[in-house]
Amino acid sequence: MKSFAIAFELGRCLRFLSICAYMWTMCSFVHAQSTADAIAQYRAMLQDGNPADLFVDKGELLWKAARGPKNISLQACDLGLGPGILEGAWVQLPRYFQDTQRVQDLESRLLTCMQTLQGFDASAIAQTPFGVGEQINVSALAAFVSSRSMGQAFLLPQSHPEERRFYELGKRLFFTRAGPYDFSCSTCHAQDAKRIRLQDLPNITGKEGATAGFGAWPAYRVSNGQMWSMQQRLNDCLRQQRFPYPLFGSDFTIALGVYMGVNSKGGQSIAPALKR
Amino acid sequence: MTQRRDTLKWGALLPTALGIGALFTQEAQAFEKTAFEAKTWTDALKAMGVSSPTESKDLVLNCPDIAENGAVVPIAASCASPGVKKIIFLVDKNPSPLVAIFNVSEDILVNFSTRTKMSQTSDVMAVAVMQDGRALVSKKEIKVTLGGCGG
């Protein structure tokens, strides 16, 4: 009788404990959920009035303005779909260009046009730090060009062998662990539903994540009020990956662009977006 | 699209086309320098001749519970009661709490939105200064989180 009573008490106690544990889990779940909701609410409140639009306007003026030593506009620039064709050009970059015999992303292609059409020194601009001189104009131009493909589906060409080779290189580089922290791009961007602090990390190995991660840049960064091109986004990723300084328009950045862009196939571009 | 083109076109023309200097003369004299430099929100209000605002449900302060980044925090206020003269936004724990003053005219609704910087988690306030000298206040705490990799 006594042992039964003890067992009974024990059972009640266990049941009570399990209810406690359940409520505790629910509590922390609700807590995490409400944080996520609040962040979503914050982001929604910023959606109307993306300052990236200021840079789109600025980029449009720059595109049409006669500039550089030759005092000519960029309107004859071929971004892959023919001279001056903007609509849909961004969702097919990076791609192979016959004239330079290179796979180029938007920013490196813009430099080519600035050099060949306007007479600027492309390598001097490439060596200029972000946020200084012509680099400011390059990011505004990138914002403008990308805005002309907003809502379109990514469809990077893979017909030229160099485009396919760059995809394979980009994939290998994405998984390359090195540096003092042993980080690779994949350390943070190869799993679903993970985050750093409160920032959601897109899984760039799949369509959804690649579209969210690749398809949002150029973007206006709320944290520092700057307009960043993909080149600048990758530069800062690599800084935090504890890698050395990537050269502007280097094959590493372009191969990664091809890998991410091809993975985004069919996803819709939301560039220029608003980012943390 | 057409809107933007209009903006661009007019933007280039207007500064020269209008005699803008005259627009600001009135405001320039009225600029609340002392209030903007005040170190507490009560001092800021005092500098504008506003004291002891009462909490009111008529004044609606719309802002998020959490700001993912303190550099840009959306804030908005609206007030349905008649007789509002100014809407003032303040962030309690900012080095200088006064953010902005919006003057109400007969041509606009008492409904303003902007974005503020917050140095840390703090109460955010909207104050409505009424024609009859009364003042209403609506408060809300906004948590500022640390984002990114911290590098």
Next chain:
Amino acid sequence: MSDPMRIRAQSSAGQTTVRVLMSHEMETGLRKDAAGKTIPAWHIQEVVASLNGKQVFSAEWGTAVSKNPYLQFIIKGGKAGDKVSVTWRDTKGEQRTDEATVN
């Protein structure tokens, strides 16, 4: 020379909602540059707006309004084709006006 504002003015049900983005650094005066020197405060101080040339809105701002400021206000009345103009002036005395057509 400052960059243009982006102004959108939409009328519906007898009201015109005006949304403005301005291009401005809005320096707080609290930040330091790479060399450790304080960057002086520099911000938009006053904003005014007009509908068809008549002033309808004015505001005074401090350093705590975010960089590249966003502003929204609602005009009583206004119809498609009306002109909304917005002017800001900053602490250096620089100013800029842009205009948009209501739609």
Next chain:
Amino acid sequence: MTGFKRFIFELNHGFFSITLYPMRHMISKFLCSILGLLLVALLCACAAMKPEFAAQDLDRWTQEVLRRSFRDEKAVKVSILQQDASNKECSTAQSSGIELSEQKRKEIEDENFKTVVSPKDGQYFGDFKLGEVLAQDGRGLTWSDAIGQPNGGQCYNCHQLSAKELSYGTLGPSLYQYGKNRGVTDLKSEVSKPVIEYTWAKLWNSKSFNACSAMPRYGDHGILSQVQIKHLMSLLLDPRSPVNQ
């Protein structure tokens, strides 16, 4: 055979004689084309098995791209891109999708475990409050960091630790109540010793227990000092630490 039957026969025969030949022809043609298709499919399959670019070529090009795409900036030198054996093996495994063999993993883990250095003074603990500061700090070893400044532990980037910090990452497991969950009630007790030694080794060289762990090798790569690791040990294991509340 009646005329009618004859007619039917003729019809049938005729039918066959008329149709059989082309049919035979068609069948052989059909077989030929099936064979042809099979051949093509086989070739395709071969082509699919033999990729457009050889793995060795891609590996070589990858190294070339790494070499020419970066430059030194402040304390961060291009030479840090040299991979050690475990980084090389783990990168290849991940990009190819072919997991490392159990034996290879074991080899890597053993190699890394050999690097673990126990605290010089035999003392494993520091101050959990300083540990919390380190856990919050994500700075260090980027080209924008001041040279010589101590590095942070960046723990919150990937782990939940104390309950009151809402801004935590999820790349690593939650470490909330790390010590409590492992039954650590007294840091001096013999019972706690295995957990203490494991935790120290994990912080010193995370690859000792998981060949391709995403966690930096804090001690082995000189990211944190022994003193700093002791603070993190306290944060994780001290019953008074916010982690164990």
